[in-house]
Amino acid sequence: xxxxxxxxxxxxxxxxxxxxxxxxxxxxxxxxxxxxxxxxxxxxxxxxxxxxxxxxxxxxxxxxxxxxxxxxxxxxxxxxxxxxxxxxxxxxxxxxxxxxxxxxxxxxxxxxxxxxxxxxxxxxxxxxxxxxxxxxxxxxxxxxxxxxxxxxxxxxxxxxxxxxxxxxxxxxxxxxxxxxxxxxxxxxxxxxxxxxxxxxxxxxxxxxxxxxxxxxxxxxxxxxxxxxxxxxxxxxxxxxxxxxxxxxxxxxxxxxxxxxxxxxxxxxxxxxxxxxxxxxxxxxxxxxxxxxxxxxxxx
Amino acid sequence: xxxxxxxxxxxxxxxxxxxxxxxxxxxxxxxxxxxxxxxxxxxxxxxxxxxxxxxxxxxxxxxxxxxxxxxxxxxxxxxxxxxxxxxxxxxxxxxxxxxxxxxxxxxxxxxxxxxxxxxxxxxxxxxxxxxxxxxxxxxxxxxxxxxxxxxxxxxxxxxxxxxxxxxxxxxxxxxxxxxxxxxxxxxxxxxxxxxxxxxxxxxxxxxxxxxxxxxxxxxxxxxxxxxxxxxxxxxxxxxxxxxxxxxxxxxxxxxxxxxxxxxxxxxxxxxxxxxxxxxxxxxxxxxxxxxxxxxxxxx
DNA sequence: GTTATTTTCGAATGATATTTCTATTTTTTG
DNA sequence: CAAAAAATAGAAATATCATTCGAAAATAAC
Numbered sequence: 001x002x003x004x005x006x007x008x009x010x011x012x013x014x015x016x017x018x019x020x021x022x023x024x025x026x027x028x029x030x031x032x033x034x035x036x037x038x039x040x041x042x043x044x045x046x047x048x049x050x051x052x053x054x055x056x057x058x059x060x061x062x063x064x065x066x067x068x069x070x071x072x073x074x075x076x077x078x079x080x081x082x083x084x085x086x087x088x089x090x091x092x093x094x095x096x097x098x099x100x101x102x103x104x105x106x107x108x109x110x111x112x113x114x115x116x117x118x119x120x121x122x123x124x125x126x127x128x129x130x131x132x133x134x135x136x137x138x139x140x141x142x143x144x145x146x147x148x149x150x151x152x153x154x155x156x157x158x159x160x161x162x163x164x165x166x167x168x169x170x171x172x173x174x175x176x177x178x179x180x181x182x183x184x185x186x187x188x189x190x191x192x193x194x195x196x197x198x199x200x201x202x203x204x205x206x207x208x209x210x211x212x213x214x215x216x217x218x219x220x221x222x223x224x225x226x227x228x229x230x231x232x233x234x235x236x237x238x239x240x241x242x243x244x245x246x247x248x249x250x251x252x253x254x255x256x257x258x259x260x261x262x263x264x265x266x267x268x269x270x271x272x273x274x275x276x277x278x279x280x281x282x283x284x285x286x287x288x289x290x291x292x293x294x295x296x297x298x299x
Numbered sequence: 300x301x302x303x304x305x306x307x308x309x310x311x312x313x314x315x316x317x318x319x320x321x322x323x324x325x326x327x328x329x330x331x332x333x334x335x336x337x338x339x340x341x342x343x344x345x346x347x348x349x350x351x352x353x354x355x356x357x358x359x360x361x362x363x364x365x366x367x368x369x370x371x372x373x374x375x376x377x378x379x380x381x382x383x384x385x386x387x388x389x390x391x392x393x394x395x396x397x398x399x400x401x402x403x404x405x406x407x408x409x410x411x412x413x414x415x416x417x418x419x420x421x422x423x424x425x426x427x428x429x430x431x432x433x434x435x436x437x438x439x440x441x442x443x444x445x446x447x448x449x450x451x452x453x454x455x456x457x458x459x460x461x462x463x464x465x466x467x468x469x470x471x472x473x474x475x476x477x478x479x480x481x482x483x484x485x486x487x488x489x490x491x492x493x494x495x496x497x498x499x500x501x502x503x504x505x506x507x508x509x510x511x512x513x514x515x516x517x518x519x520x521x522x523x524x525x526x527x528x529x530x531x532x533x534x535x536x537x538x539x540x541x542x543x544x545x546x547x548x549x550x551x552x553x554x555x556x557x558x559x560x561x562x563x564x565x566x567x568x569x570x571x572x573x574x575x576x577x578x579x580x581x582x583x584x585x586x587x588x589x590x591x592x593x594x595x596x597x598x
Numbered sequence: 599g600t601t602a603t604t605t606t607c608g609a610a611t612g613a614t615a616t617t618t619c620t621a622t623t624t625t626t627t628g
Numbered sequence: 629c630a631a632a633a634a635a636t637a638g639a640a641a642t643a644t645c646a647t648t649c650g651a652a653a654a655t656a657a658c
Contacts, residue, residue: 053625053635071371072408075616085637090617100617102644109371112411131594132462133455136587140446143579147439156432163431178488182481186578189477204503227360253363254345255356269364276586279485280442280579287575288435295430352605352655374646384607389647399647401614604655614645624635 035096038067038111044096055084059092071108075101135274142273146281149269159285161264162248163292169220169246172198172293173212176224177231183224183250183279187286194294198222201236212236217244222289224250224282225258226270237261250282250289334395337366337410343395354383358391370407374400434573441572445580448568458584460563461547462591468519468545471497471592472511475523476530482523482549482578486585493593497521500535511535516543521588523549523581524557525569536560549581549588 035041045060052060062082063070070078079086086101093104166172172191176184181202188200201208215221221240225233234257240247241261249258249265259265268285270278334340343349344359351359361381362369369377378385385400392403465471471490475483480501487499500507514520520539524532533556539546540560548557548564558564567584569577 186481
């Protein structure tokens with residue numbers, strides 16, 4: 001784990017000379033550039049252009065077959081499993097132009113995270129010329145990742161139950177603050193456009209508590225809340241709970257104070273990029289809820 | 300990464316005594332057994348039986364939402380991302396009966412090793428029997444399509460110019476109604492959180508016209524508008540235009556009345572599914588704008 | 599409002615992991 | 629077959645990491 005930040009690949013006059021003299025052990029001197037991603041590494045390995053001696057070949061094969069072990073393990077563990085010395089792994093990494101194993105291992109870790117190289121380390125990104133564009137792409141990635149995750153362990157039963165509750169309600173109260181507010185805004189608008197009567201509890205004029213004070217047991221609450229759960233939303237939902245309304249919730253973890261107040265809740269985890277969080281998944285799920293309610297009422 | 304192999308859980312006479320004396324902070328003494336797998340841990344966390352103080356709750360939420368970061372990172376990296384001290388992570392692990400973070404981290408690593416190789420292929424979506432689920436998938440598809448289209452013919456120059464205008468403004472007015480309102484809400488919130496002063500023109504109390512009446516030539520307007528363009532937004536932007544403010548716009552066609560009023564505008568086309576329209580692309584682009592403005596102002 | 603308890607923070611410490619270096623073995627070349 | 633070059637293993641050194649501990653802050657109880 002000791003990633004050093006020493007500058008490595010400046011071919012000084014001396015190193016060039018040395019390289020020439022000893023017929024260069026490093027690929028860099030052969031015109032190769034060090035792979036920046038796991039895929040690039042794989043491509044190089046499979047190209048067959050490089051011929052390794054026994055132990056290094058052993059390493060290459062192991063990396064190829066057990067990438068996750070490399071990502072998760074320490075150098076000692078990996079070396080052990082591959083049947084070589086730790087130093088052999090370091091040599092291998094250095095042949096590809098990395099400062100050492102830690103540096104090399106980041107390829108495998110990044111691959112597993114499936115996300116961008118987490119702007120840790122001091123390496124600049126030469127591929128993306130424009131910083132703003134890079135952020136845009138990152139944001140798009142975060143949105144798509146959030147959307148993609150909806151499928152994993154999606155609780156269909158809860159989803160259906162939520163639709164039932166909302167469809168059966170006399171009046172739907174839509175509650176959410178801060179980051180959740182854009183979501184509730186859109187849900188409320190869409191509900192209204194579809195002819196489903198609803199109240200958006202927006203706390204304009206600080207009247208939210210009075211509004212929820214009108215809730216009856218025949219009503220339902222659609223609450224949206226994300227961590228950190230320090231907004232007014234839990235308080236409002238608590239009131240609704242006391243007044244015996246049905247409560248359905250979209251939130252991002254079981255630790256949401258709303259989870260225990262709700263009749264049914266659905267977990268939707270949004271990804272962020274550089275601290276800016278996506279809302280795509282919550283909006284999609286919310287829209288689907290609205291659609292389901294409309295379908296059930298009219299069908 | 301320092302996984303110790305010290306035998307841990309032999310409850311010596313002394314440790315039992317100690318535990319009893321200080322009313323035991325660990326769950327083990329409460330009859331819990333330490334979770335052996337990631338799923339068990341998740342179950343315990345979600346059971347809601349454990350009540351954590353602030354920082355520990357923060358940890359729990361982070362673990363819940365970013366398991367892969369925990370598996371791949373060092374304690375310092377994880378702590379940093381979760382916004383707590385490294386020692387807090389150790390405490391957390393110890394509450395569950397582990398000797399320390401390394402031990403605890405093995406849960407996450409094991410779970411990653413198991414889940415990666417198998418379930419990553421292209422699994423087909425088994426013809427959705429459920430109508431509601433079908434709609435959800437359609438909605439997700441619409442969002443992803445919208446996001447995917449951003450790349451095609453994206454006008455980088457306009458994008459940059461918009462950032463310039465907004466960054467140079469004394470005060471930013473954010474305007475958008477109906478479907479665009481969720482977008483402007485989120486943009487305004489994020490701007491404020493980043494320390495960029497802005498006014499969200501929400502027309503509460505029908506004061507929008509009066510608000511834009513205060514615009515000066517040193518201000519900028521960030522307008523968002525989609526077809527049909529029958530909202531109040533064009534009127535408001537027209538006023539801003541008369542008052543000589545810089546106007547930048549996100550809209551969905553050249554026919555938008557805002558196009559001709561704007562100094563710069565960007566086309567973002569959202570796809571819809573069954574009449575329910577995505578906002579994902581607009582949000583992503585909007586976030587990127589905000590990020591750019593912040594970067595330019597602070598950089 | 600005060601006291602007692604729990605929780606958090608941050609620096610010091612102890613342990614582990616990674617890298618470097620050198621002697622030795624293996625391979626290649628003349 | 630001998631000599632030179634390259635590759636390897638293993639141990640020592642160094643950087644990094646995880647953990648502990650005491651003081652300070654926050655919280656809860658009285």
